[in-house]
Amino acid sequence: MATKDKVIIDLEADADALVAVRAFPGMAEQPYLFDIYYAADLTADQAAQLAQMPGVVKVEPMPTYRLA
DSSP, X not given: OOOOOOOOOOTTTTTTOEEEEESSTXXXXXXXXXXXXXXXXXXXXXXXXXXXXXTEEEEOOOXXXXXX
């Protein structure tokens, strides 16, 4: 049985990131429903709790590009 790498949410480094938690883990008919949190809005306790939940994904911020 494969083990999932634990998601580490570093509130300083990930301030611009989003944290997505699968709303209904294990429900095949609802695979794309997520609760979304801004890392900047989380307390350390909330971040630690979310990191333990099944189906949690840290979404890095999209890079922004400036046209010259």
